[in-house]
Amino acid sequence: MEKALITGFTGQVGSQMADFLLENTDYEILALMRWQESMDNIYHLTDRINKKDRISIFYGDLNDYSSLQKLFKTHKPDFVFHLAAQSFPKTSFDIPIETLQTNIIGTANLLENIRILKQSEDYDPVVHVCSSSEVYGRAKTGIKLNEETPFHGASPYSISKIGTDYLGRFYAEAYGIRTFITRMGTHSGPRRSDVFFESTVAKQIALIESGYQEPVIKVGNLSSVRTFQDCRDAIRAYYLLSLESQKGKIPKGEAFNIAGEEAFELPEIIEILLEFSDMGGGIKVEIDKARLRPIDADYQMFDNTKIKSFIDWKPQIPVRQMLKDLLNHWRNEIKRGRIPLNR
Template sequence: DGHSIVEVVEESAPDYVFHLASQSFVPMSWRAPADTMETNAIGTIHLLEAVRQSKCDPVIQVTGSSEEYGMVYPDELPIRETNPLRPLSPYGVSKVAADKLGCQYHLSYGLKTVVTRAFNHTGPRRGDVFVTSNFAKQIAEIEKGLKEPIIYVGNLNAKRDFTDVRDVVKAYWLTVTDCEYGEVYNICSGETRTIQSVLDLLIGMTDKKVAIKQDLSRVRP
């Protein structure tokens, strides 16, 4: 809640704030759109208000998302920070709200905010609800004999830009130390991969023969 955040900010007096707290699983936002908006948008307001009311003056990294871009037409590629925002999910809408709040608090109150729009990232300890970890977990369970040799998938034709999470963290640090306040920065590799290619890569690491089966519950609306 807002009061507890005020207390934490005043006690810690941070030089930098990395606002990473969010409901970050896109499919969950369809099932709980109000909770997603509460966490991602209202939570951002609580943080920005806490800093505004405090005596400290930290640099604040506001974590947006590539999901803010949503519908992108072929003539708008590659995606730049100036692209129109057409979010296609409640999660994307919540991140647009957080993004614009970060910019607004800089313009209105002079807070040192920097907004990042990271594309997909993966790495150690990634939750198994996300596609790369989920595929890897299914394969590991097949290798250990814990499940039938079937990998359940969603839309394998979808294209994503993946970055190692450790590189994303380095980029976050650069945004608070070397970037302009009030600006927006994409964080990505600049290369797209199909989900099929990611699955093929992981299957190539096992000697088990597996079948692929689509699970429609894994396909986004």
């Protein structure tokens, strides 16, 4: 039975990657997490984890080379979905060193372990390196971003993902590791962290509905225009790319944009979310200066032509449904007594 390693297992993408693989494959899943991480996104899997029903946890850290060494020498996964990162652009301005350390050096630690095992034991997994559309930074208005668009770091996070992106290609070109790199555009849906725009808006609406917040939504920059897609659509693309890579149909080190095909100005996203609430008409929106970034990637439109030439894929979940599912996620969290921070 083939094994798949998921780094960043407890995050939105990692936990939903596990859900997808459990439902659509017979892989054994190895889930990498730090021992102190939140369990919020994976409580629904704990019974299977306890029973070792196709999924088990390995406690480690991207910044602890020895823990990764033990993981790879012991388990040798056939697929590696490298999703772990310090993934919050706004936060990266406050913790730039940790962001760079985790995303660049952490990725190098992972790829170095694979390189050494490849040389000594002919170990040859398929490795998905998750970059980000943030590598393109401040794009020119009216330009559709394709995989040849020059990088332009607009935050410590985007700079860290530029490093991650280059590492994925380098280890393919220099050592023949079967990597592919994805640059996912704005993605959301259930389990999206509340530090991201559409999720903090949905969370605040749910808090207001439940009486935990005054009827005012606090937001940052609203001048951004971008595409949105459901995370579950992106995960399907990750899986399909991994299969084509295993078959040798994707050149090693190839990079792919994966983005939604519905574009919105950010005020439109707020309007849609408010439509789903009976209190929508009585809720105000205010700019909170504390939520503004020093520099912002305020225009991101993508060209999905390349990925569609390699796999049969396109986004299937409409953005309105994605946003409704996100709002219901926060409503359900509050009903369970998990009151999120007002941030």
